[in-house]
Amino acid sequence: MKTNFIIRGLGMYAPERVVTNVDLEKIVDTSDEWITTRTGIRQRHVVAEDEAASDMAYEAAKKALANAGMEADELTHIVCGTFTPDAIIPSTACRVQEKLGITGQMCIDVQAACSGFLYAMQTARGYLALEPESKVLVVTSEVISRRLNWEDRTTCVLFGDAAGAAIITTGEADETPRIVDVILAADGSLGDLLTVNGGGSAHSYKKGETVGDEYFVQMQGRDIFKHAVRNMVGISEKLLAKHGIDKNDVDVLIPHQANLRIIDAVGRKFDIPEEKVFSNIDRYGNTSAASVPVALTEAVETGFVKKGDLVLMPTFGGGFTWGAGLIQF
Known part of the structure; x- marks a missing residue:
């Protein structure tokens, strides 16, 4: 069962x-x-x-x-x-x-x-x-x-x-809201495009050493943009196909809030109209792992997501990691 x-x-x-x-x-x-x-x-x-x-x-x-x-x-x-x-x-x-x-x-x-x-x-x-x-x-x-x-x-x-x-x-x-499914993926060969290396066992410090640039977020934005859009769209299509759901049946898209250009690109490539895409990046920026639940909570609290809505949540992050979740409200 x-x-x-x-x-x-x-x-x-x-x-x-x-x-x-x-x-x-x-x-x-x-x-x-x-x-x-x-x-x-x-x-x-x-x-x-x-x-x-x-x-x-x-x-x-x-x-x-x-x-x-x-x-x-x-x-x-x-x-x-x-x-x-x-x-x-x-x-x-x-x-x-x-x-x-x-x-x-x-x-x-x-x-x-x-x-x-x-x-x-x-x-x-x-x-x-x-x-x-x-x-x-x-x-x-x-x-x-x-x-x-x-x-x-x-x-x-x-x-x-x-x-x-x-x-x-x-x-x-x-019962709802019900998690219909989640699909996850990763490609470690691309990990060096987005890093916080300092302090790990491969980039450790000795007492008294100065913290260098490797301690902080370092990223290659253009390459990340390309992979982010392609993988978020691809895994979303895979998730919907797995359950026989047409993309036109998606009521709300809540993507990872990384960059408005990425959000817009995912929406366009997925043919989801702008009025169905929830974004709060203007007020919070990229909050990494907190991005999707913060956006989901606000979307529900403000009524952007309503009972009966099918919500698609694609995401992408360092590692590289990516995934998509589907929730029936």
């Missing part, structure tokens, strides 16, 4: 501090016009000095639990997607568990960069298939501002900090 996976609640959090393009003009050689026309980004949120990934994840998790009408101690698993964890050890998932005031749950971090939410959601579906009575918190949180070289105008203007969360359980066949 097929297992049905239900999203019981959604939540998101963005730090209070907002950094506009005009603010960036004061610290790096760029302009509001340059950033807006090339990326669609007008502002982004940046964490406070005492704020970490687990703090944002905790806030998003609380909202998702409230939205689901659940208490934290009902959870059985916590899956956290992030490439900017609080620490190498302990996991950010364990920190979130601690902040929620609960113990005993299985906690794990998943690292798939901007594809982190779909990778974490698929991980949750695996646990639920094995243990159908489980209640899984999927939370993604990124503090990218601390992995940015604020003197590099090609990267520092693109990213923001945020967290998104979903509570996933099994359910009846007629």
Whole structure:
């Protein structure tokens, strides 16, 4: 018998501090016009000095639990997607568990960069298939501002900090929102096009050494654009074909919020009209693994996504990783 996976609640959090393009003009050689026309980004949120990934994840998790009408101690698993964890050890998932005031749950971090939410959601579906009575918190949180070289105008203007969360359980066949399916993929041979190498075992530091450029996000934007659009479209077509769904039956497209040009290109190549594409990149920038759940939460809260809608969520991230998810509301 097929297992049905239900999203019981959604939540998101963005730090209070907002950094506009005009603010960036004061610290790096760029302009509001340059950033807006090339990326669609007008502002982004940046964490406070005492704020970490687990703090944002905790806030998003609380909202998702409230939205689901659940208490934290009902959870059985916590899956956290992030490439900017609080620490190498302990996991950010364990920190979130601690902040929620609960113990005993299985906690794990998943690292798939901007594809982190779909990778974490698929991980949750695996646990639920094995243990159908489980209640899984999927939370993604990124503090990218601390992995940015604020003197590099090609990267520092693109990213923001945020967290998104979903509570996933099994359910009846007629319950919604229902996760129809998720398909994931990766190509490690392209990994060097988008990196944060510093601090890893291949690029470690000795005590007293200066942190170099390798500690921060480094990317080859033009090559990434090409692969991102092609793979997001391709895997979306594969997902729909698998379930015999015509692209005209997709009611809402919520792609990874990386760049407005990428979002527009995916929509055009997929023949999805602009009014069916949800974007909030102008207010948040690229929040990596938090991008899709933040956009999904806002789309639901604002009524952009309505009951009965079929929502397609393609994503692409460092690794390279990519994937597509389909949700029936």
